[in-house]
Amino acid sequence: MMKTSEKIYKNFIGPNGENIDQLKKLLESVLDNHRQWRKSYYKKDRRLYDQQNTSNKLLEKELNNFLKRSNQNIPYFHPRYSAQMLKDPSIPTILGCITFMLSNPNNHAYEGGPVTTEMEMEVTDLMLKMCGYKSGWGHLTSGGSLANMEALWAARDFYGNGTVYFSEVSHYSWKRICKILQIKNFKEIIADENFRMDLNHLEHQLKKNKAMCVIANLGSTGTGSVDDIKSIIALREKYGFHLHIDAAYGGFVRSVLLDDDYKLLPFNEEIILKRFVYDQLKAIKDSDSVTVDPHKHGLISYGAGAVLFKNKRLREIILNTAPYTYHIQDKPNIGMFSLEGSRPGAMAAACYLTYKVLPPNQSGTGEVIKLALSASKKFYELIENSNSFRNLNEPDLDINCFYRIHDSSEVSNHNKQMIKVYEHFSIENDNPEFILSKFVMPSNLTKRVLPELKNKKKENFISLRSVFMKHWGALENFYYVRKLVEALENFQIS
Numbered sequence: 001m002m003k004t005s006e007k008i009y010k011n012f013i014g015p016n017g018e019n020i021d022q023l024k025k026l027l028e029s030v031l032d033n034h035r036q037w038r039k040s041y042y043k044k045d046r047r048l049y050d051q052q053n054t055s056n057k058l059l060e061k062e063l064n065n066f067l068k069r070s071n072q073n074i075p076y077f078h079p080r081y082s083a084q085m086l087k088d089p090s091i092p093t094i095l096g097c098i099t100f101m102l103s104n105p106n107n108h109a110y111e112g113g114p115v116t117t118e119m120e121m122e123v124t125d126l127m128l129k130m131c132g133y134k135s136g137w138g139h140l141t142s143g144g145s146l147a148n149m150e151a152l153w154a155a156r157d158f159y160g161n162g163t164v165y166f167s168e169v170s171h172y173s174w175k176r177i178c179k180i181l182q183i184k185n186f187k188e189i190i191a192d193e194n195f196r197m198d199l200n201h202l203e204h205q206l207k208k209n210k211a212m213c214v215i216a217n218l219g220s221t222g223t224g225s226v227d228d229i230k231s232i233i234a235l236r237e238k239y240g241f242h243l244h245i246d247a248a249y250g251g252f253v254r255s256v257l258l259d260d261d262y263k264l265l266p267f268n269e270e271i272i273l274k275r276f277v278y279d280q281l282k283a284i285k286d287s288d289s290v291t292v293d294p295h296k297h298g299l300i301s302y303g304a305g306a307v308l309f310k311n312k313r314l315r316e317i318i319l320n321t322a323p324y325t326y327h328i329q330d331k332p333n334i335g336m337f338s339l340e341g342s343r344p345g346a347m348a349a350a351c352y353l354t355y356k357v358l359p360p361n362q363s364g365t366g367e368v369i370k371l372a373l374s375a376s377k378k379f380y381e382l383i384e385n386s387n388s389f390r391n392l393n394e395p396d397l398d399i400n401c402f403y404r405i406h407d408s409s410e411v412s413n414h415n416k417q418m419i420k421v422y423e424h425f426s427i428e429n430d431n432p433e434f435i436l437s438k439f440v441m442p443s444n445l446t447k448r449v450l451p452e453l454k455n456k457k458k459e460n461f462i463s464l465r466s467v468f469m470k471h472w473g474a475l476e477n478f479y480y481v482r483k484l485v486e487a488l489e490n491f492q493i494s
């Protein structure tokens with residue numbers, strides 16, 4: 001079990017709000033600084049009103065109601081919640097974000113947010129380094145879907161016609177993106193029993209239809225599977241195409257492999273990952289563009305994806321100007337080269353402060369992510385030894401899919417049972433012991449992954465899914481991981 005440093009505890013609110021006092025103190029300094037900053041401008045101007053409004057009865061009442069309503073939310077922060085990719089933002093994220101929400105800069109143009117634009121460029125440089133790109137261009141986006149869309153938009157306009165290939169287990173947004181970009185030539189490549197793109201199928205298709213872009217997954221949404229990027233790069237040498245990696249989920253896992261100077265560490269046991277995954281993470285550096293989401297494994301709250309291009313020329317093809325903005329020309333105007341217009345400078349600030357404290361290498365995000373990976377690994381091992389549950393596959397990252405063993409080999413019988421398990425361990429239950437999600441595998445894929453099953457009605461196969469992205473699961477000798485397995489094993493189906 002790896003040693004956990006103090007900073008992992010200090011930089012998060014904690015499942016029971018352990019660090020709220022620290023956050024209160026730091027927030028107070030944010031607000032004090034903000035008042036001073038406001039007061040420092042145009043000191044000789046007439047003041048519009050002198051009174052400090054300390055009471056606002058309507059707001060107090062509405063806030064009270066609002067806070068009650070806020071408590072009806074799902075406890076995403078708790079280690080008992082591992083249903084979806086939701087994770088406690090770090091304390092620096094909250095402080096970075098709030099500091100700039102108070103003045104509300106807009107990073108679409110330099111003049112809208114000079115400080116936060118500079119921060120965004122510094123954060124982008126860090127992410128380029130994290131991905132192993134020696135140069136390039138990139139910026140933050142509102143999320144992974146928008147980052148993916150911008151990458152494909154730029155690729156389409158840069159290279160012209162050709163087919164777009166992506167895996168059948170890719171994120172749902174890819175088909176939507178193709179539709180919006182009016183790319184009719186797209187083809188889904190089948191996945192193998194490890195949910196990785198079947199490269200025989202890919203090559204077969206590449207021979208038939210000239211490719212414009214191949215999109216590889218580094219952390220598919222359902223199972224966290226990692227495609228064989230090294231071999232796809234070898235296919236690129238042969239067939240020529242733009243290789244985009246959708247590493248919205250897994251991109252930050254590369255920080256596990258990096259020393260404090262962002263140099264690659266040799267493969268070793270401490271890294272927790274399989275050798276195969278290490279090799280694919282290493283190979284990101286040879287891709288043409290990549291999506292990485294700070295708001296997934298990058299410890300940032302929602303509203304922060306990122307797109308990175310190795311070749312800066314791809315940004316020129318999507319250049320956009322306007323007569324009423326982008327007036328400062330010797331500074332970056334991110335909006336000139338992005339799909340989105342207005343974007344919050346506050347998110348760039350959140351990333352900036354977070355990566356000052358927890359940089360995207362082994363000493364920062366890497367240390368947090370290793371805990372998530374080891375929680376997933378422990379869970380996998382415990383399920384391997386279980387008499388009542390079985391792993392669907394051995395995870396590449398930290399998303400585990402598993403199912404309850406059934407006497408029958410018929411998928412419909414199995415599904416009936418799994419629906420009951422899901423109803424107990426999910427938000428369907430008013431008082432769940434643990435909150436998990438489902439991975440519903442299409443029947444064709446089920447045939448490949450579980451060939452021993454019979455499936456008369458061609459049903460999709462239901463498994464349970466746990467996203468172990470929170471590091472709390474690994475603490476205290478995997479207390480919560482063990483509790484989850486205990487609860488699963490003790491569950492009686494009525």
Ligand SMILES: Cc1ncc(COP(=O)(O)O)c(C=O)c1O
Nearest residue numbers: 143144145171219220221248249
């Ligand atoms: C692999 C992958 N790509 C893209 C996305 C889309 O990201 P977002 O929801 O931030 O738009 C997700 C979201 O889960 C994802 O897992």
